[in-house]
Amino acid sequence: MDQLIEFVTNHYILSGLFAAISVALVYSIIAGQLSSVKDLGTHEATLLMNKEDAYILDIRSVAEFKKGHVLGSKQIKADLVNKADFSPLEKLKDKPIIVICAMGMTSKRTAAQMLKAGFENVVTLKGGFNAWQSANLPITK
Known part of the structure; x- marks a missing residue:
């Protein structure tokens, strides 16, 4: 867990992009399932x-x-x-x-x-x- 925190703090741009892509992927899957x-x-x-x-x-x-x-x-x-x-x-x-x-x-x-x-x-x-x-x-x- 300490390594993860260290990675995120050292590579905050990369970590932020990963989080944004993950959220976008989850959103598109959920939106597709709930669409009329x-x-x-x-x-x-x-x-x-x-x-x-x-x-x-x-x-x-x-x-x-x-x-x-x-x-x-x-x-x-x-x-x-x-x-x-x-x-x-x-x-x-x-x-x-x-x-x-x-x-x-x-x-x-x-x-x-x-x-x-x-x-x-x-x-x-x-x-x-x-x-x-x-x-x-x-x-x-």
Whole structure:
């Protein structure tokens, strides 16, 4: 124990960084568990698409969407997403919706906004479009 105290006092910057990273890691794990938005892996997303005819909502930029997107996915305009205006999707409120972004980070915010707007079954693709591509699942241009 004395060595630990000596190390911390001699290397306070390194120890502080270690503590900050540890807190950030614990926070991200707990926040993910408590989030109302659920992440699906590529396998679960494929099952949801095939069995429940899920609507695939791509929120990436137009340029990224044109380079390649999940087969059957639809894109929503970025300004509508920024305003949390999902009126073009009103008829889909009771249908399962999978929100996809590039890496699975920004889709969580959009999915949370959709849940607040009254959509019943909104999930995100864990790892986003990059995970879909890495799994060698079908894409179209």
